[in-house]
Amino acid sequence: MMEMVLHPRFEIESRIKRLQSRMGDLDGAVILDSVDVAYFAGTGQEGLIYIPRDGQAVMMARKSLSRAAMESPLPVRPLRSLKDLRSELRIQPGSALGLELDVIPFNHYTRLMRVLDGCKAVDVSETIRHLRSVKSEFEIGLTRQAANMVDAGLACVPDHLTEGMREIELSSWVEKTMRDLGHQGAIRFRRYNHFLPLGHLMAGENAAIASYVASPTGGQGVSLLQPQGAGFRRIGRNEPVLVDFAGVYNGYTADETRIFSIGPLPRHLEEAHAAALQVEEVVASQLLSGRTGRELFDIAESEGARLGYGDHLGGPPGSKCGFVGHGVGLEIDEPPVLGPTDHRIVPGMTIAVEPKMIFPATGVVGIEDTFLTTEGRPIRLTGFQSEIWQV
Numbered sequence: 255m256m257e258m259v260l261h262p263r264f265e266i267e268s269r270i271k272r273l274q275s276r277m278g279d280l281d282g283a284v285i286l287d288s289v290d291v292a293y294f295a296g297t298g299q300e301g302l303i304y305i306p307r308d309g310q311a312v313m314m315a316r317k318s319l320s321r322a323a324m325e326s327p328l329p330v331r332p333l334r335s336l337k338d339l340r341s342e343l344r345i346q347p348g349s350a351l352g353l354e355l356d357v358i359p360f361n362h363y364t365r366l367m368r369v370l371d372g373c374k375a376v377d378v379s380e381t382i383r384h385l386r387s388v389k390s391e392f393e394i395g396l397t398r399q400a401a402n403m404v405d406a407g408l409a410c411v412p413d414h415l416t417e418g419m420r421e422i423e424l425s426s427w428v429e430k431t432m433r434d435l436g437h438q439g440a441i442r443f444r445r446y447n448h449f450l451p452l453g454h455l456m457a458g459e460n461a462a463i464a465s466y467v468a469s470p471t472g473g474q475g476v477s478l479l480q481p482q483g484a485g486f487r488r489i490g491r492n493e494p495v496l497v498d499f500a501g502v503y504n505g506y507t508a509d510e511t512r513i514f515s516i517g518p519l520p521r522h523l524e525e526a527h528a529a530a531l532q533v534e535e536v537v538a539s540q541l542l543s544g545r546t547g548r549e550l551f552d553i554a555e556s557e558g559a560r561l562g563y564g565d566h567l568g569g570p571p572g573s574k575c576g577f578v579g580h581g582v583g584l585e586i587d588e589p590p591v592l593g594p595t596d597h598r599i600v601p602g603m604t605i606a607v608e609p610k611m612i613f614p615a616t617g618v619v620g621i622e623d624t625f626l627t628t629e630g631r632p633i634r635l636t637g638f639q640s641e642i643w644q645v
Contacts, residue, residue, distance in 0.1 A: 257436070259504045261296030263327035265392050269294055269385070270311045276381050282306040282345070283352030283378050284366070289442055289584050290354060290382055292505065297325035301333050304343045312343065336369045345370060352378030357444065383444075387581050387589045388602040393506060394626060397582075397604050401508035401624055401635040404501030407432040407453075408512050408638045411497055412645045417516050418488050422476060425455040425484035428499055438502050442585040450586065453499030454482065457489040461496040461618040468587065470568050470575040470610040471496060471618055491517045494527075494617040494642075498608075500586055507582040509606035510636040511622030514643045519619075526611040527619035527642055529561040533609035534621050537578060537592070541605060541625055541632040547577075547595040554578040554592070554609060566611040579607040582624060603627040604635070 273283065273294070285291055285303040291313075292298045294305065299322035301315035314333035315322035323330040331342060339345070351370065353363070355377040367375060389397065407428040414427045429452050433439060441450040445468055454461075456473040465472025465482045474485035489495060498511040513527060536557045537550055555578075558567035568574045577593030580586070582604050590597030590605065599605075605627065610620030621640055625632040 259396065260325060261327070262392065265390060266294065266296050266327050268390065270305055272385055273305055273382065274307055276385065277307045277352065279350060280307060280352050280376060280378070281349040284339075285354065285382075286362070286366075287354045287357050289444075290386075293382075293386055293584060295322070295326040295328050297322045298505075299325070303328070304345075314339075314342065336365060339366075339369050345373065347372035348374070350374045350376055352376050352381070354379040354382065356380075357446075384589050384597075386583055388600060389583065389604055389626075390602070393583070394602070394604070396504050396506035397508055397624070397626070398635055399503040400501040400506050401510070401637070402501070403432050403435045403437060403503055404499050404508050404510045405636060405638045406435060407499050407501065408497055408510060411495075411512075411514050412643055415489070415495065415514055415516060415645050417491055421455055421457055421460065421484035421487050421489060424489065424495075425453070428453065428455065428497065432499070432501055435501075436503060438505065441500050441502060441507065444585045444587055449480070450500075451480075451483045453497070455484045455495070455497050455499075456618075457487060457495045458493035458617045459615050460485060460487045461494065462612050462614050462616065464569075464573055468575070470608065470612060470620075471498065489516065492519060494519055494523055494619050496618045496620075498622060500582070505584050507584070507586050508604070508624040508636055509582050509586065509608070509622055510624065510638065511608060511610070511620060512638055512640070512643065513619050513621075514645065516645055518644060519642060523613070523617065523619050524642065526563060526566065526613070527621075529558070529563050530567075530609045530611050530620040531640055532561060533557050533567065533578070534607050534623065537607050537609070538623070538625055538632055538634070541599055541607075541627050543600055543627070543629065545599045547590045547592045547597040550592045550599075551578055551594060558609070563611055566613060567609060569612045570614055573612075578609055579605055582606050599627055601627050601629050605632075 579592030
């Protein structure tokens with residue numbers, strides 16, 4: 255399991271052809287975002303890719319040129335300066351070019367457009383993100399490994415969870431377990447000004463502390479500048495310990511959440527956890543081709559309200575996260591979003607479903623699993639036991 259996996263030539267060529275088939279009136283696309291470069295070139299080295307509407311895609315690498323040439327099946331040329339871009343790639347004046355306008359910094363965009371004077375920029379970011387949301391067999395294989403990784407991380411918790419230990423101490427055991435299995439040590443998040451640790455591990459009321467991050471849970475964290483995740487709070491008896499981590503194997507992500515406790519939880523929290531399991535089961539059963547994110551979110555909200563947890567599912571009134579699931583892949587916030595969106599389910603998506611019950615000043619219970627959509631019923635990829643694990 256602990257090895258780098260090169261992307262086969264047919265995998266890269268298939269991705270490029272899929273984008274080319276969606277270009278419409280575009281003459282080509284200049285891919286700059288590092289995650290998208292990795293997706294279309296099979297290397298994480300710095301540079302860009304030019305994908306014409308027809309013909310051979312080319313990578314231009316700044317650093318390291320030698321590694322890019324070794325890792326990518328594409329032709330690789332040196333990228334000395336953006337000024338050389340038009341002549342190197344023979345981009346014609348007046349060309350309509352796709353750019354990832356959701357993530358390119360404005361200063362970089364203006365420099366690029368000066369170099370490509372006379373060309374028209376068209377946002378191609380959503381096209382790329384939706385293309386990436388449908389996984390190949392190669393990608394599904396890597397995601398299965400990521401699921402095994404996060405299963406192992408969660409499975410180590412009972413061996414280390416003791417009364418009085420700090421959240422950050424327990425989190426370090428989970429992180430070490432996954433790092434030993436090849437976790438890349440970072441989680442990609444496409445949202446502006448967002449950054450994630452390897453996971454959220456919080457006990458009691460700390461798990462219910464709100465924060466800026468686009469997640470049902472925030473946590474105290476250890477820094478005012480990174481106010482989320484595990485903090486210095488010591489873990490007590492009879493309180494829920496939320497363990498929400500993402501395994502990432504060779505770039506691909508699986509997301510999973512489980513609840514642990516030292517001794518039994520109060521009855522109302524056990525009942526709320528059982529309700530979250532019920533919501534997950536209902537939503538997962540409807541991860542079927544043609545369903546939209548909006549429909550699935552409404553199903554979750556309706557089931558949560560039916561069970562009596564409408565004021566807790568996804569957060570308390572006024573502070574709800576606004577979704578019950580999200581796609582995962584090279585980034586943890588990929589389409590489809592199981593929220594008020596028109597994102598449509600198709601086979602080959604990897605989706606994390608995460609109904610969580612938030613009780614301010616008390617704690618969080620709930621569940622999260624990563625599923626693979628198919629022509630029929632979805633397949634659950636994460637496999638750790640769903641019930642509260644009491645030590």
